[in-house]
Amino acid sequence: MDMTDISALMGEDITAENYADIWVALPALAAAPLLGEARRLADSLGCYVHAVIADERLSVQAIAFGADRVHVAVDAGAFLAGQQPEFVFFSVNQNMQAARLAQRLRAGLITDARNVSTSGDSTRALLGSHPIYGGEYFLDFAITSPVKVATLDARALPEPYADLSRSGELVSAPDSAPAISRRPSAVRDLGLMEYSPYPWRPLTKAKVIVSAGRGVKDAEGFALVKQLAERLGAELAGDQSARDSGWVDEAHQVGVTAQEVAPDLYVAIGIRGDTMHNAAIARARQVIAIHSNPDAPIFAVADYGVVAAPKAFLPKLLEHLA
Amino acid sequence: MDFTFSPEHIALRRMIREFCEEELRPRAKEVDRTGQQDPEVLRKMGELGMFGVPFSQEYGGMGAGETGYCILMEELDRVCPSTTTIVGAHIGIGTMSLYLDGSPELKRKYLPALCSGKKIAAFALTEANAGSDAAGVQLRATLEGDSYFLDGQKMWITNGPIADVIMTLAVTDPSLGARGGATVFAVEKEWPGFQPGKPEKKMGLHGSPTSLLNFDEVRVPKENVVGQVGLGFVTFMKTLDIGRVSLGAATVGGAQAALDAALRWVKVRSQFGRLIAHMQSIQFMLADMAAEIEALRSLVYRTAWLVDNGKPFIKEAGMCKLLGSEIASRCIDRALQIHGALGFSRDFPLERGWRDARIGEIFEGTNEIQRIVIASELLQEVGVRIRP
Amino acid sequence: MNILVILRAVQDPNGFTVNRRAQKVFVNREQFIINPSDKNALEAALSLATESDTVVAVALGDAPGEDALRQARAMGAGRALLVRDATLQNADATVVAAALRHLVNHLDETKLVLLGAEVLDADLAQVGPRLAAVLDWPFIEGAQQLEIHGSTIAAIAPQPDGFHKLEADLPAVVSVAPDSNQPRYAPGAKIINVYKDKHAVETHTPADLQLTEADLTPITEVRGESFPPERELGERLEGSPDELARQVAEVIRKI
Numbered sequence: 001m002d003m004t005d006i007s008a009l010m011g012e013d014i015t016a017e018n019y020a021d022i023w024v025a026l027p028a029l030a031a032a033p034l035l036g037e038a039r040r041l042a043d044s045l046g047c048y049v050h051a052v053i054a055d056e057r058l059s060v061q062a063i064a065f066g067a068d069r070v071h072v073a074v075d076a077g078a079f080l081a082g083q084q085p086e087f088v089f090f091s092v093n094q095n096m097q098a099a100r101l102a103q104r105l106r107a108g109l110i111t112d113a114r115n116v117s118t119s120g121d122s123t124r125a126l127l128g129s130h131p132i133y134g135g136e137y138f139l140d141f142a143i144t145s146p147v148k149v150a151t152l153d154a155r156a157l158p159e160p161y162a163d164l165s166r167s168g169e170l171v172s173a174p175d176s177a178p179a180i181s182r183r184p185s186a187v188r189d190l191g192l193m194e195y196s197p198y199p200w201r202p203l204t205k206a207k208v209i210v211s212a213g214r215g216v217k218d219a220e221g222f223a224l225v226k227q228l229a230e231r232l233g234a235e236l237a238g239d240q241s242a243r244d245s246g247w248v249d250e251a252h253q254v255g256v257t258a259q260e261v262a263p264d265l266y267v268a269i270g271i272r273g274d275t276m277h278n279a280a281i282a283r284a285r286q287v288i289a290i291h292s293n294p295d296a297p298i299f300a301v302a303d304y305g306v307v308a309a310p311k312a313f314l315p316k317l318l319e320h321l322a
Numbered sequence: 323m324d325f326t327f328s329p330e331h332i333a334l335r336r337m338i339r340e341f342c343e344e345e346l347r348p349r350a351k352e353v354d355r356t357g358q359q360d361p362e363v364l365r366k367m368g369e370l371g372m373f374g375v376p377f378s379q380e381y382g383g384m385g386a387g388e389t390g391y392c393i394l395m396e397e398l399d400r401v402c403p404s405t406t407t408i409v410g411a412h413i414g415i416g417t418m419s420l421y422l423d424g425s426p427e428l429k430r431k432y433l434p435a436l437c438s439g440k441k442i443a444a445f446a447l448t449e450a451n452a453g454s455d456a457a458g459v460q461l462r463a464t465l466e467g468d469s470y471f472l473d474g475q476k477m478w479i480t481n482g483p484i485a486d487v488i489m490t491l492a493v494t495d496p497s498l499g500a501r502g503g504a505t506v507f508a509v510e511k512e513w514p515g516f517q518p519g520k521p522e523k524k525m526g527l528h529g530s531p532t533s534l535l536n537f538d539e540v541r542v543p544k545e546n547v548v549g550q551v552g553l554g555f556v557t558f559m560k561t562l563d564i565g566r567v568s569l570g571a572a573t574v575g576g577a578q579a580a581l582d583a584a585l586r587w588v589k590v591r592s593q594f595g596r597l598i599a600h601m602q603s604i605q606f607m608l609a610d611m612a613a614e615i616e617a618l619r620s621l622v623y624r625t626a627w628l629v630d631n632g633k634p635f636i637k638e639a640g641m642c643k644l645l646g647s648e649i650a651s652r653c654i655d656r657a658l659q660i661h662g663a664l665g666f667s668r669d670f671p672l673e674r675g676w677r678d679a680r681i682g683e684i685f686e687g688t689n690e691i692q693r694i695v696i697a698s699e700l701l702q703e704v705g706v707r708i709r710p
Numbered sequence: 711m712n713i714l715v716i717l718r719a720v721q722d723p724n725g726f727t728v729n730r731r732a733q734k735v736f737v738n739r740e741q742f743i744i745n746p747s748d749k750n751a752l753e754a755a756l757s758l759a760t761e762s763d764t765v766v767a768v769a770l771g772d773a774p775g776e777d778a779l780r781q782a783r784a785m786g787a788g789r790a791l792l793v794r795d796a797t798l799q800n801a802d803a804t805v806v807a808a809a810l811r812h813l814v815n816h817l818d819e820t821k822l823v824l825l826g827a828e829v830l831d832a833d834l835a836q837v838g839p840r841l842a843a844v845l846d847w848p849f850i851e852g853a854q855q856l857e858i859h860g861s862t863i864a865a866i867a868p869q870p871d872g873f874h875k876l877e878a879d880l881p882a883v884v885s886v887a888p889d890s891n892q893p894r895y896a897p898g899a900k901i902i903n904v905y906k907d908k909h910a911v912e913t914h915t916p917a918d919l920q921l922t923e924a925d926l927t928p929i930t931e932v933r934g935e936s937f938p939p940e941r942e943l944g945e946r947l948e949g950s951p952d953e954l955a956r957q958v959a960e961v962i963r964k965i
Contacts, residue, residue: 100839129936139932282590304947
């Protein structure tokens with residue numbers, strides 16, 4: 001392998017003075033909260049916010065949400081490689097682009113960074129917390145390289161404030177962006193496919209579980225629960241009575257069978273919540289319980305409780321999730 | 323003294339535990355309910371070498387020794403005693419008798435298939451009139467030319483309905499009785515005249531098929547004598563001695579599973595305004611369980627060490643089985659009590675464990691026989707030979 | 711060809727509990743497991759390998775990495791390489807990428823590098839793309855299914871609108887999605903033999919691979935741990951049914 005190409009790929013020496021400002025890749029408006037974060041940090045650092053958009057039509061909102069300058073480029077990563085940014089923010093689903101740019105600019109990267117801030121001292125380190133073990137706790141990282149990259153989850157950030165009176169500059173698109181690499185490293189996309197992921201250990205690996213109990217009343221009610229599960233892309237489960245009614249099989253029963261579940265979200269619908277069931281869901285990140293009886297034990301182990309009859313409540317919930 | 327398991331045994335236990343949690347635990351309830359094992363699971367176990375753990379790799383075994391075998395039995399019994407019993411009868415006494423005393427040719431003929439689980443073994447000793455009094459065996463083996471003809475009946479044979487190769491004790495010289503005139507034969511199930519009975523209906527171990535075996539003038543070639551003609555009783559007693567160690571290991575697993583269940587329960591169950599974990603009566607039960615299990619575990623693995631290092635172990639093996647069966651039954655019973663009515667429910671695995679454990683004090687040498695074995699060894703050490 | 715599989719040893723999540731109130735992690739049992747999606751990557755490699763391919767398992771660090779490599783050999787990997795250095799145990803992604811790049815150059819005929827798409831205990835999902843960038847190889851992220859046809863690799867991988875079939879010319883780096891296959895069990899006899907064999911794992915030092923001090927200097931550091939807020943259980947949402955539905959929908963969307 002030609003070693004000289006490596007250093008060309010690695011870029012020239014990066015010294016802090018050349019690199020400035022906070023640059024945000026904004027592929028869609030859903031990433032706007034990142035601009036809000038950038039604005040907050042830029043104000044404390046006294047620097048500018050740049051937004052890199054693919055579609056010129058986003059420029060007005062980009063400026064309203066906090067960008068001082070807006071650049072149009074189809075490949076944000078390739079564009080940024082030639083821009084000398086000090087801080088770069090990508091969305092969490094742009095892990096690949098962020099890492100590739102970070103490697104090119106010899107930058108540290110924190111993915112899915114929470115509570116982002118800067119160190120406030122001369123190192124201008126970027127600080128952020130990264131969730132580990134599925135969010136059980138966080139490692140607090142500090143990036144000490146001259147260029148600092150982070151990916152952020154827009155859903156975990158506050159809604160940004162749109163100030164249409166803000167002014168900013170739309171910078172015309174450059175004709176060509178410096179290539180990240182000399183050799184073609186293309187991945188060819190052959191198109192959308194019908195595919196369902198490997199169905200193994202449905203409940204223990206599920207990220208979202210929607211679970212039904214006796215309070216669901218009948219097959220009609222259960223159909224609503226099923227709809228909710230489908231809408232959320234969730235695994236459908238049930239307690240003992242759901243199993244007895246034949247709504248779910250043993251593999252999808254929670255409680256009594258000593259199978260613990262640890263999803264990000266567990267929605268208990270019409271489940272009264274006996275000791276075994278509640279012990280089985282103790283490690284869920286969040287529990288929402290819907291039951292008509294306000295004294296049901298399930299409420300004591302739920303983060304959010306709704307006292308309502310499931311059959312009446314579910315259609316409304318489905319409406320709001322449309 | 324180094325009380326740590328070797329790295330290979332630690333790694334082996336980890337693989338077996340994962341397998342048991344993934345493949346056996348979800349099926350255990352159904353196996354108990356229907357009495358049917360999943361053949362796919364048994365096949366996988368065979369592929370991973372679980373049907374030949376202690377046997378040398380030269381014969382297709384895993385080469386993990388008695389310690390490795392005890393680890394297997396402990397891990398299996400944590401999850402499914404029915405499966406443990408099938409494997410235990412197959413390895414611990416069935417194939418073991420061939421392994422201990424069979425000729426190299428006979429071992430080469432059967433061991434590879436037995437070790438891979440492609441064939442299942444059974445140990446046929448017990449008869450209607452010969453339980454604890456094993457010397458009361460009457461199944462007859464008559465020599466005619468190049469073959470023996472076996473005639474009679476065996477009872478309560480674990481793996482009876484499913485075994486492919488049955489190590490059978492038969493009387494070859496009635497004038498010497500079973501003690502001096504019995505021989506072990508490797509009998510294949512396809513041979514004419516051999517017929518297993520229907521599976522027995524038992525209190526527990528529903529997934530472990532047991533039956534009587536009918537021998538109606540079954541022709542067994544001379545080559546299939548295991549060990550020496552006339553010394554079959556010695557072979558079988560030797561086999562039972564070593565089989566006890568792994569039985570003890572199984573009871574460690576069963577008892578530990580009960581304690582683990584109890585620990586999970588006491589930290590979530592509240593009565594009288596507090597977790598029952600804070601009640602002394604519960605704490606004392608848990609402490610007693612843990613202390614007994616710890617003592618049993620040390621005894622079992624030390625005895626496995628004695629076996630693997632060629633040291634005498636008969637007394638200790640008897641202790642493993644005697645104490646193990648009683649400790650397991652006690653722990654499972656205490657765990658059931660701690661769970662209250664839930665422990666009594668068939669939707670909860672404890673009552674199955676309770677039913678499965680009861681046979682522990684009876685099979686493979688009743689605990690009364692174990693006491694005689696232990697006393698016999700003890701008294702021999704001080705110069706007294708007792709007659710059973 | 712050599713198919714390289716990167717294995718990370720991580721603390722077993724069943725061995726510790728997080729106490730949010732005390733803001734502490736209580737380690738009940740320190741034990742390590744192979745990072746689950748790396749195990750899926752290993753399984754993918756073992757399934758892809760033909761008779762003329764060698765699956766080479768690779769780990770950085772110390773004893774936990776060595777144990778992970780022994781497990782990989784017992785599962786069927788033809789070779790296992792440990793880059794032994796305590797500082798590599800929890801190294802940052804740039805150091806890991808540099809070490810792996812040197813390893814790839816050291817092992818001729820490496821045409822494919824597989825690794826898990828997520829690492830339980832560290833911020834290392836970026837290793838794959840970094841390694842690909844520094845090798846200038848194509849990178850496919852989150853592959854569910856893999857196939858090799860001649861000198862091309864095809865993968866089913868998630869895109870914003872669903873699963874797509876992606877294709878790249880070898881050599882390539884591919885990260886494998888967690889739970890995308892069922893890792894095989896290691897046969898018992900192999901476990902016994904591998905763990906008894908002193909030479910089952912080949913060891914190199916960073917110097918053996920010509921890693922420079924610059925390569926080994928991290929640019930990210932862990933300055934501490936923080937914890938999610940204590941769960942507040944028992945909250946009842948208030949309002950009209952419609953209002954309740956709206957609130958629940960909002961909670962759900964935030965997950």
